Amino acid sequence: MKTRFVLIHTSHAGNVGATARAMKTMGFDDLVLVAPRWANVLNREETIQRASGALDVLKNARIVPTLDEALDGMTHLCATAMTPRDFGPPTRAPRDHFAQLLSAPEGPDAAARPESVAFLFGSERFGMQNDDVYRCHVALSIPTDPCFGSLNLAAAVQLIAYDWRQALGGFAVQSATSPPAQADAAAVAAMLRHWEEALVAVDFLDPAAPKKLMPRLNQLFNRASLSPEEIHILRGVAKAMLQKAAVAEPPKA
Amino acid sequence: MKTRFVLIHTSHAGNVGATARAMKTMGFDDLVLVAPRWANVLNREETIQRASGALDVLKNARIVPTLDEALDGMTHLCATAMTPRDFGPPTRAPRDHFAQLLSAPEGPDAAARPESVAFLFGSERFGMQNDDVYRCHVALSIPTDPCFGSLNLAAAVQLIAYDWRQALGGFAVQSATSPPAQADAAAVAAMLRHWEEALVAVDFLDPAAPKKLMPRLNQLFNRASLSPEEIHILRGVAKAMLQKAAVAEPPKA
Numbered sequence: 001m002k003t004r005f006v007l008i009h010t011s012h013a014g015n016v017g018a019t020a021r022a023m024k025t026m027g028f029d030d031l032v033l034v035a036p037r038w039a040n041v042l043n044r045e046e047t048i049q050r051a052s053g054a055l056d057v058l059k060n061a062r063i064v065p066t067l068d069e070a071l072d073g074m075t076h077l078c079a080t081a082m083t084p085r086d087f088g089p090p091t092r093a094p095r096d097h098f099a100q101l102l103s104a105p106e107g108p109d110a111a112a113r114p115e116s117v118a119f120l121f122g123s124e125r126f127g128m129q130n131d132d133v134y135r136c137h138v139a140l141s142i143p144t145d146p147c148f149g150s151l152n153l154a155a156a157v158q159l160i161a162y163d164w165r166q167a168l169g170g171f172a173v174q175s176a177t178s179p180p181a182q183a184d185a186a187a188v189a190a191m192l193r194h195w196e197e198a199l200v201a202v203d204f205l206d207p208a209a210p211k212k213l214m215p216r217l218n219q220l221f222n223r224a225s226l227s228p229e230e231i232h233i234l235r236g237v238a239k240a241m242l243q244k245a246a247v248a249e250p251p252k253a
Numbered sequence: 254m255k256t257r258f259v260l261i262h263t264s265h266a267g268n269v270g271a272t273a274r275a276m277k278t279m280g281f282d283d284l285v286l287v288a289p290r291w292a293n294v295l296n297r298e299e300t301i302q303r304a305s306g307a308l309d310v311l312k313n314a315r316i317v318p319t320l321d322e323a324l325d326g327m328t329h330l331c332a333t334a335m336t337p338r339d340f341g342p343p344t345r346a347p348r349d350h351f352a353q354l355l356s357a358p359e360g361p362d363a364a365a366r367p368e369s370v371a372f373l374f375g376s377e378r379f380g381m382q383n384d385d386v387y388r389c390h391v392a393l394s395i396p397t398d399p400c401f402g403s404l405n406l407a408a409a410v411q412l413i414a415y416d417w418r419q420a421l422g423g424f425a426v427q428s429a430t431s432p433p434a435q436a437d438a439a440a441v442a443a444m445l446r447h448w449e450e451a452l453v454a455v456d457f458l459d460p461a462a463p464k465k466l467m468p469r470l471n472q473l474f475n476r477a478s479l480s481p482e483e484i485h486i487l488r489g490v491a492k493a494m495l496q497k498a499a500v501a502e503p504p505k506a
Contacts (some may be wrong), residue, residue: 018408021405022405024401025398025401025403025404025408026398027398027400052405053401054401054403083428083429084427085429085430086430087433090428091426091427091429092424092426092431093426115454117366141426141428143418143419143423143424143426144278145277145424145426145427146424147280147423148277148278148381150272150274150277150278150305152305155274155408157273158405158411159411159412162395162415166348170398171398171399171417173394174394175336175346176337176338176341176344177334177337177339177340177341177344177346178486179343180340186487192270217305243257
């Protein structure tokens with residue numbers, strides 16, 4: 001879905017750079033700045049530094065004088081702000097709102113899923129103006145500790161971009177290792193018999209009074225969901241114990 | 254649940270401050286730094302500035318020389334890193350892992366829900382060392398765009414803190430306005446009759462050829478889920494139209 005991030009009256013160049021980086025990590029690239037404090041903010045050193053490689057987002061970003069110009073073509077507007085005290089759009093948590101938005105059927109009618117979504121962020125110091133909130137369909141409120149709701153601007157962008165990307169289906173998590181196969185119960189039992197023999201040989205287990213040692217080890221290894229490779233390692237340990245025991249005390253002929 | 258954030262070999266003071274702020278917005282306050290680049294990082298100007306009021310988190314933070322000392326008393330260790338290529342803990346998305354972790358039953362046995370959780374973050378430039386990842390129970394991977402996975406350190410802390418807080422039950426979203434009551438169907442119908450009369454009076458609606466104007470307006474207002482106050486406003490508009498029409502063209506006596 002077409003997605004735009006709109007920063008209104010942003011003061012700190014670092015936040016513009018960090019916003020570009022946050023957007024790009026979540027696969028978004030449409031950034032519009034409304035009347036930022038610095039006209040050259042897209043080229044400032046701090047911006048570039050905090051963007052940390054998300055330079056294409058900065059390069060494609062637009063600077064416009066009014067919010068109207070930032071919203072061309074966008075259908076669903078999300079404020080990120082407190083709802084004004086008098087009236088205003090409903091306040092919702094991002095995750096709940098996104099689930100609801102995307103559960104609407106696709107189609108041309110007005111109750112359908114929107115065709116595009118814009119996220120609006122106010123200035124670091126003053127947040128969004130009420131007049132800007134009034135025109136939005138929802139006021140997204142990131143659930144923070146009631147005693148400390150002071151989210152950094154770029155951190156708020158990061159959280160909204162993450163939740164929105166997740167709602168849209170998300171990116172896959174890639175593992176560098178393939179998940180190990182699981183050893184079957186017979187292999188575990190054989191390994192335990194090998195260990196039992198070895199533990200007797202090193203005088204740790206007394207066959208006359210075994211207590212619950214082997215069942216305990218069995219439970220431990222069950223919880224660990226051993227792989228065939230780990231069975232191999234554990235049998236190697238048992239073998240080494242047996243060999244050392246044989247050297248220390250050769251079996252009586 | 255007892256929760257600790259551990260930053261290992263952090264280079265940038267700004268990230269330490271932003272981490273404290275990110276933690277505090279999500280209601281966490283236990284921060285430990287393992288061998289940061291700056292020994293005085295907790296008191297540096299950039300740290301204080303980026304912490305933006307989360308000074309209690311900085312004040313309570315500990316600096317220790319080794320990871321071992323940072324992990325005292327913690328039971329479940331979450332790396333935030335790629336899984337090493339050779340072997341290592343399973344890689345999971347934070348949201349999935351947290352749901353699984355908290356679905357385990359409470360209790361003293363080893364398969365139960367952990368009593369405490371530590372999140373480990375490596376250095377900005379090199380991430381976590383393999384040896385540190387190996388000792389963890391899971392490698393959390395925040396799902397980012399495969400083409401640009403470069404999350405800022407404090408942004409990663411913010412996302413993990415948010416997902417963990419949400420998994421723990423979250424904070425409530427507070428609305429400044431109480432949700433408006435919904436007008437009942439009779440009130441909507443009466444308002445529409447008032448409007449119909451007014452639209453005829455201002456010569457917008459031709460009673461001889463009404464087309465589908467009133468049903469269309471009915472659908473529009475249904476979608477809008479009108480409140481009693483809005484019914485009042487709309488009836489006021491109808492009344493004003495009727496009054497203006499009466500002045501413009503007094504009814505024939």
